[in-house]
Amino acid sequence: MATDVERKTDIGPPHYEQFLHPVMKANYGKWLYHDSIAPGVLSHTGPEGTIYTVRAASPRLASTNFIRNMTKIATDFCDGYLRFTSRNNVEFLTDKEENVDKIKAALAELKIPVGGTNNAISNVVHTQGWVHCHSAATDASGLVKVVMDELADYFTSENLPAKTRLAVACCLNMCGAVHASDIAILGVHRTPPVIDHSTLPNLCEIPTTVASCPNNAIKPTSIEGKTTVKVDEDKCMYCGNCFTVCPSMPLSDPLNDGVSIWVGGKISNARTEPMFTKLAVPYLPNNPPRWPEVTDAVKKIVDVYAANARPFERLGEWIDRISWARFFELTGFEFTKYHLDDFRWAGTTYKRSLQNRY
Amino acid sequence: MADDLKIPLLEELEKGPWPSFVTDIKSVAGKSEMAADLLRQLEKSYEDKRGYWKHGGLVGVRGYGGGVIGRYSALPEEFPGVSHFHTVRVNQPSGWVYTADALNGIMDIWDEHGSGLTNMHGSTGDMVLLGTRTEELEPTFLALTQKGWDLGGSGSDMRTPSCCIGPARCEYACFDTLALTYNLTQEYQDELHRPMFNYKFKIKVSGCPNDCTAAIARSDMAIIGIWKDDIKVNQEEFAKYVDSGMDVQGIVVDMCPTSCISVDGKTIDIDDSNCVKCMHCINKMPKALAVGDEKGAAIALGAKAPIVDGALFGSIMVPFIELEEPYEELHDLIERIWEFWDEHGKARERIGEFIERVTLARFCEEVGLDPIPQMVTHPRENPYIFYEEYFAEEGEGSEE
Amino acid sequence: MAVSVEQLADEMFAIVEESAGKRKLKAGDLQKAMAAKHGDEVSRKDVKAGIKLLIDSGRCVYGYFGGSSIELPRTEGAANE
Ligand code: SF4
Ligand code: SF4
Ligand code: SF4
Ligand code: SF4
Numbered sequence: 001m002a003t004d005v006e007r008k009t010d011i012g013p014p015h016y017e018q019f020l021h022p023v024m025k026a027n028y029g030k031w032l033y034h035d036s037i038a039p040g041v042l043s044h045t046g047p048e049g050t051i052y053t054v055r056a057a058s059p060r061l062a063s064t065n066f067i068r069n070m071t072k073i074a075t076d077f078c079d080g081y082l083r084f085t086s087r088n089n090v091e092f093l094t095d096k097e098e099n100v101d102k103i104k105a106a107l108a109e110l111k112i113p114v115g116g117t118n119n120a121i122s123n124v125v126h127t128q129g130w131v132h133c134h135s136a137a138t139d140a141s142g143l144v145k146v147v148m149d150e151l152a153d154y155f156t157s158e159n160l161p162a163k164t165r166l167a168v169a170c171c172l173n174m175c176g177a178v179h180a181s182d183i184a185i186l187g188v189h190r191t192p193p194v195i196d197h198s199t200l201p202n203l204c205e206i207p208t209t210v211a212s213c214p215n216n217a218i219k220p221t222s223i224e225g226k227t228t229v230k231v232d233e234d235k236c237m238y239c240g241n242c243f244t245v246c247p248s249m250p251l252s253d254p255l256n257d258g259v260s261i262w263v264g265g266k267i268s269n270a271r272t273e274p275m276f277t278k279l280a281v282p283y284l285p286n287n288p289p290r291w292p293e294v295t296d297a298v299k300k301i302v303d304v305y306a307a308n309a310r311p312f313e314r315l316g317e318w319i320d321r322i323s324w325a326r327f328f329e330l331t332g333f334e335f336t337k338y339h340l341d342d343f344r345w346a347g348t349t350y351k352r353s354l355q356n357r358y
Numbered sequence: 359m360a361d362d363l364k365i366p367l368l369e370e371l372e373k374g375p376w377p378s379f380v381t382d383i384k385s386v387a388g389k390s391e392m393a394a395d396l397l398r399q400l401e402k403s404y405e406d407k408r409g410y411w412k413h414g415g416l417v418g419v420r421g422y423g424g425g426v427i428g429r430y431s432a433l434p435e436e437f438p439g440v441s442h443f444h445t446v447r448v449n450q451p452s453g454w455v456y457t458a459d460a461l462n463g464i465m466d467i468w469d470e471h472g473s474g475l476t477n478m479h480g481s482t483g484d485m486v487l488l489g490t491r492t493e494e495l496e497p498t499f500l501a502l503t504q505k506g507w508d509l510g511g512s513g514s515d516m517r518t519p520s521c522c523i524g525p526a527r528c529e530y531a532c533f534d535t536l537a538l539t540y541n542l543t544q545e546y547q548d549e550l551h552r553p554m555f556n557y558k559f560k561i562k563v564s565g566c567p568n569d570c571t572a573a574i575a576r577s578d579m580a581i582i583g584i585w586k587d588d589i590k591v592n593q594e595e596f597a598k599y600v601d602s603g604m605d606v607q608g609i610v611v612d613m614c615p616t617s618c619i620s621v622d623g624k625t626i627d628i629d630d631s632n633c634v635k636c637m638h639c640i641n642k643m644p645k646a647l648a649v650g651d652e653k654g655a656a657i658a659l660g661a662k663a664p665i666v667d668g669a670l671f672g673s674i675m676v677p678f679i680e681l682e683e684p685y686e687e688l689h690d691l692i693e694r695i696w697e698f699w700d701e702h703g704k705a706r707e708r709i710g711e712f713i714e715r716v717t718l719a720r721f722c723e724e725v726g727l728d729p730i731p732q733m734v735t736h737p738r739e740n741p742y743i744f745y746e747e748y749f750a751e752e753g754e755g756s757e758e
Numbered sequence: 759m760a761v762s763v764e765q766l767a768d769e770m771f772a773i774v775e776e777s778a779g780k781r782k783l784k785a786g787d788l789q790k791a792m793a794a795k796h797g798d799e800v801s802r803k804d805v806k807a808g809i810k811l812l813i814d815s816g817r818c819v820y821g822y823f824g825g826s827s828i829e830l831p832r833t834e835g836a837a838n839e
Contacts, residue, residue: 008503009421010547016452016526016536019460024526031529033645044527051527059379061488063386063393064465064474071458071465080458083523084478086571093527112377127481130403131396132429132443132488134411139403141379142371149374174663175481180575180671204823205782208705212824214666241666245706245824247413254407267575269567270638271615274574274671288404289370312609312642344668416821416832421813423820513826514784552810553826554785697802700786706825 021081023051023095039158040114041100053091054103057113057123057148057155060088061131061141073106087123087165089116115156119163119312121302122155124148126168127175129187134250135240136170137187137257138286143168143294147185150295151302161309161318164302165266172239180265182315183301184277185294187286190256192217192236193249201226204246212245237343259284259294263301263327264316275316278324280331282338297333304330323357363387365397367404383475392473392489395439399431410437417444417492419499423553425509426495442491443473446498447484447510449543449550452536453523454479463505471498481576482560483520484510508547515553516546521563522570524583529644530637531565532583532653533681539563541685542692555696556703556712566649567637573661573672578709579692580658580672581681585650588630589640596646597624610639654680657688659695660710670710673718677732694725761800766792766808771817774828782827785809 017025027046034044042053058066070090074082077099083091092103104114116122124147127133129140147166154160167181171189178184200209209229210218217235221228231242231249242249261284265277280301284293301315308330309318319327328335341349363384371380380397387394399410415428427445434441448464464485468474473489480486490498499509510518519542522528524535542561543550549559562573565583573580600606601624611619615636618629626646628639640647657679658672679687695709698721703712713721722729731737770788777783785806792805809828812818821829 005500005504007420007500009508010551011503011506011508012544012547013449013451013508013540014460014506016455016540019451019455019457020526029525029531029534031525031527031531033529033648044529046529053527057377058478059377059382060477061379061382062476062478063382064469064476065385066382067461067465067476067478071461074458082456082458082461084454084456086454086483086520086522088478090478111375113375125481128477130400130409130411132411132445134409134413134429136409136411139400142404145371145374145376145378145380148376152375173665174669177481177572177576179663179669180572205780208782208824212666212706239665243413244665247823252408257407265575267569267572269569269634269636270641271613271636274569276669276671286407288407289367311605312613312638414822416819416829418820420816421810423813423822423826428822513820513822515826548806548810552785552806552813553820553822554789554806554809556784556786557825700789705784 019081019083021051021079021093021095023049024081024093027051036118036158037100039120039156040117041104042117043097049095050097052094052097052100054094054100054107054114055085055116056090056092056107057116058084058088058090059141059145060123060126069110073103076106077103085116085123087116087125089123113152113156115158118158119160120155120158121148121151121160121164121166124166124168125176125181127170129170133170134247135173135243137189137252138170138259139288140168140170140176140187142288143185143259143291146290146295147298150299154302160302160306162312162314164305164315166298173244177265177267178262179276180267180274181277182263182265183298184262184265185298186260186262188258188260188283189238189240189251189253190258190283191251191253192231192233192238193240193242193251194253195229195231196248196250197223197226197228200228200246200248203248204229209242209246209249212241214239214241218242254286258286259291261294261297261301264319266314266316271312272314272317272320277316279339280327281333282336300331300333325357363394363397365401368397368401386474389469390474391439392443393439393475395431395437396443396473396475396489399433399437399440402433402436411443417495419495419509422509422551424511424513424515424551427512429489440489443489444492444495446472446487446490446495447480447482447512447518448487448502449508449510449518450479450483450485450520452521452539452543453526454483454520455523455526460505464502464507467498467501467505471501482510482517483562483571484518509551511550511558513553514555514557515551515559516549516555517558517560518550519543519561519563520571522565524563524565528565530568530583530640530649532585532649533565533655535563535565535583537683538581538681538685538688541683545689546692549696555700557706557708559696559709567635568641574658575661575671576663577661577672578659579695580661581655581688582658583649583653584635584656584678585653586678587650587652589628589633589650590648591626591628592646592648593625596626596643599643599646600624604643610642613638654678657691660708660713662708662710666706667711667714672710673713674733675722675727677730691725698724761796761804763804763807763811766800766804767811767817769795770805770808771812774812774818774830778830782821782823782829784825784827788828 026048477486562577
């Protein structure tokens with residue numbers, strides 16, 4: 001590496017303006033309306049003209065080859081302009097309507113679906129999994145792939161009652177938006193950390209490790225004259241907080257790690273206030289490479305929702321209307337003791353009225 | 359080389375209509391031994407149903423405490439290509455807009471210095487360059503900064519702010535999300551690159567209550583566009599929606615959460631004093647309805663995922679603030695919040711948990727916010743009030 | 759007499775050295791220690807500048823385990839044991 005270049009720091013990101021399509025720059029802050037032209041294709045119009053957007057899926061975990069394929073399409077048909085969405089979709093931006101079909105054709109050649117707009121299942125927000133994270137109870141990219149293989153038609157059409165947002169996170173840290181998605185897949189550990197007493201005294205600060213546990217399950221102890229910690233296994237809820245601050249307390253357990261499924265969250269304020277996801281299925285086995293139990297469960301939820309919800313009713317709004325009892329009835333998922341909350345503010349989830357459906 | 363890759367389980371993930379990350383990684387495995395060994399190690403994870411990564415480590419670029427996540431394989435002898443597999447977070451441009459040239463430039467750097475794999479983008483918003491060796495970090499950083507890019511945040515710092523496409527392509531934007539995000543990122547470079555907080559602090563910026571960046575759920579400080587005056591109505595366009603056969607009654611009127619819309623034939627009337635700006639009607643009829651003219655943002659604090667004390671949505675601290683450059687009022691507020699949290703927060707205590715611990719009342723007092731009914735769903739239900747004013751028989755005692 | 763940034767850096771370095779292997783110090787811990795020692799004579803900004811000096815000079819590095827800390831430089835991969 002050349003050493004004669006000046007080392008710069010704290011320059012921040014480049015200014016966005018240089019990356020804006022001229023039509024977007026001209027209409028900046030002056031847009032009038034948008035239209036949905038086809039699944040995955042939008043047009044936005046302002047006084048200075050119209051910009052067309054073609055939205056394409058991406059695996060998020062993308063190679064430089066994939067990105068060069070995308071920039072090639074942008075160069076060929078969009079004067080080089082493209083963007084990404086908060087849900088890992090790629091958007092191609094052009095002011096030439098006739099280029100929309102060309103972009104779609106170029107994407108089709110690469111076998112990349114176009115869609116994710118309006119009442120579709122958009123791309124999945126997800127995390128690193130076994131590809132890159134030390135905490136993962138499952139893989140994220142693999143789960144996304146198999147679930148979206150199953151649901152791809154919902155990405156390329158707009159036939160659901162309302163938009164449906166999926167997320168996958170591979171441990172309770174939930175780096176994805178699992179706690180507020182219509183359907184969320186969450187990797188879970190189910191056994192307490194296994195303490196490596198040979199490394200813990202060197203690697204971890206005892207007070208920090210003890211303090212990291214929300215349930216006070218960790219206590220200092222001494223083994224062979226060295227201070228280390230022990231875990232009260234009855235109090236452990238396998239959250240992994242301790243592992244985050246102390247690498248000598250891994251939770252990974254191939255026999256017991258698995259996947260849970262959560263439903264009914266939403267972010268937008270449209271109609272109802274934002275909602276958290278709630279537990280639908282507490283445990284399904286990790287069954288790579290294609291996790292058939294998980295894809296079945298997700299498919300089931302989407303199918304039942306599609307068949308029963310009213311137009312523009314989000315999954316959580318639909319369940320609120322029909323009741324959780326009916327949700328379990330319709331999906332056939334078993335309601336278990338694990339569905340009863342026992343953490344902070346658990347009482348707020350208990351039913352305190354006679355208003356049940358019989 | 360890619361020819362000797364034996365990954366039968368992963369190859370199952372090359373089937374099906376969704377783009378396959380396996381096929382994609384394979385496409386660079388020929389030129390990148392890191393990518394090839396990543397696949398080999400991942401295959402082993404798929405066989406054994408467990409991950410093989412070690413906890414992070416002390417790596418970074420000189421002077422920065424954020425922007426690089428250290429990662430090492432737990433099986434470096436078996437998979438030397440990923441013995442180091444550090445992540446570099448590159449601060450994305452506001453709204454994730456790029457030109458092909460700019461992106462290709464980064465890809466050139468990454469093909470030279472890293473695994474050739476990325477995440478477009480990470481959960482916080484950064485472009486994530488996935489996998490490189492410690493000795494490549496400085497050269498990567500040097501190459502990036504030469505092209506005008508810088509690193510994002512990680513650790514106990516202000517995380518890279520991110521925003522929706524806002525005024526660049528959306529008629530709903532109530533303020534300039536891209537400009538504000540750029541401003542905050544530049545203003546707080548020190549806080550972004552040099553961790554000095556109790557824990558992370560994420561800022562997300564959405565231009566309207568549709569909240570495309572999930573700010574209300576995923577950011578310690580959510581800045582979400584809102585307007586105060588009336589929804590703008592174009593009756594002519596509304597009539598066209600009716601003529602088109604749209605079920606205006608069922609889809610719009612009946613679904614308004616405050617029942618403040620009425621329709622008479624081809625005319626729509628909104629009681630804006632009862633509208634809660636939920637966006638539903640505007641989303642359904644973007645040509646007939648538009649956000650008002652008196653625009654700004656609401657600020658919510660404290661959203662986070664469950665770790666440690668349970669998931670939280672942001673709580674509204676400021677129902678309306680005007681956001682015009684140079685954003686002094688907002689900078690002021692942010693700095694007061696940081697100062698109080700810095701001084702009194704515990705290690706790994708996010709601002710949401712902090713506010714619950716010190717109480718909202720005290721928090722408001724310390725950062726200079728007035729308690730107002732818009733901050734709560736309802737006033738307290740319990741009678742355990744810590745009164746601070748009382749009358750004394752004589753002498754002292756405060757009175758109003 | 760105001761305390762110089764260099765002096766703050768030296769004092770903080772001594773604290774970091776002292777607690778090495780015992781307790782991981784955060785920037786906030788150093789802020790508090792300096793405030794306790796010098797009271798109003800030093801501002802948060804000065805302490806920040808002192809920390810920046812320590813890091814830029816390579817005398818200290820940032821560490822991360824669940825939260826960021828300021829530590830003595832360690833050999834590469836020390837967390838890799
Ligand atoms: S959700 Fe957990 S396992 Fe997945 S990337 Fe985040 S911290 Fe790692
Ligand atoms: S996994 Fe969670 S509950 Fe169990 S010991 Fe660790 S911090 Fe405590
Ligand atoms: S948050 Fe609102 S303003 Fe921003 S892109 Fe989404 S709909 Fe448009
Ligand atoms: S924005 Fe929401 S609350 Fe306001 S009129 Fe429209 S539907 Fe009703």
